Amino acid sequence: MNADKRREIFRRLAIAIPEPATELVHRSTFELLIAVILSAQATDKGVNIASARLFPLANTPQAILALGLEGLERHIKSIGLYHSKAKNIMATCRMLVDLHDGQVPGTREALEKLPGVGRKTANVILNTAFSQPTIAVDTHIFRIANRIGLASGKTPLEVERKLLKTVPPEYLQDAHHLLILHGRYVCVARKPKCGECVIHDLCEFKGKTI
Numbered sequence: 001m002n003a004d005k006r007r008e009i010f011r012r013l014a015i016a017i018p019e020p021a022t023e024l025v026h027r028s029t030f031e032l033l034i035a036v037i038l039s040a041q042a043t044d045k046g047v048n049i050a051s052a053r054l055f056p057l058a059n060t061p062q063a064i065l066a067l068g069l070e071g072l073e074r075h076i077k078s079i080g081l082y083h084s085k086a087k088n089i090m091a092t093c094r095m096l097v098d099l100h101d102g103q104v105p106g107t108r109e110a111l112e113k114l115p116g117v118g119r120k121t122a123n124v125i126l127n128t129a130f131s132q133p134t135i136a137v138d139t140h141i142f143r144i145a146n147r148i149g150l151a152s153g154k155t156p157l158e159v160e161r162k163l164l165k166t167v168p169p170e171y172l173q174d175a176h177h178l179l180i181l182h183g184r185y186v187c188v189a190r191k192p193k194c195g196e197c198v199i200h201d202l203c204e205f206k207g208k209t210i
Helices: 003-016 029-038 044-054 062-075 082-100 119-128 139-147 156-166 169-186
Strands: none
Touching: 003 119, 003 169, 029 062, 029 082, 029 119, 029 169, 044 062, 119 156, 139 156, 139 169, 156 169
16 A cells, blocks of 8 residues: 555544544543553443442542452453452552652553553553553454455554554544544444445545445
């Protein structure tokens, strides 16, 4: 795929999605961090339901530590893998208090040292909270990048590196959310809605329905 086609893809996506942003409800960087940790193998809708119970009572590292592990689990038990996620959140909160004055750090190195935070989660925080031009390759982005010919790769890291090299600079900040939202609502996994797609004529997907 050449540079002109890539630029046109993102130009159209930016028009179709004028306010690309996470659908995880949050009011602070810390709330975003907790929501993203909870979102592993869970839907944003499910996370928002759980965080609506948790955050009014505890939305700082200190407050979550005060809940205790069992108290935290009671608020997030509707989320899959909540036992392990609760342990990671408690350990992360302890590190934030002990090492970062209760603040979420803004570097990849520091973020990836937090329990429950891998490269994808760190990228989400860096992009959404700290406005860094990173791309967190989740299942949606991995699927779309390979499907439409934007950036082929066998691993999320391979796709991420290709996207960072090939996404037009003016769209790099928003590319993460543009691709996720397009994948979530249009370029879905089983039956992509090609008839509703604003980039269908630019797509290299062999199984197009139009």
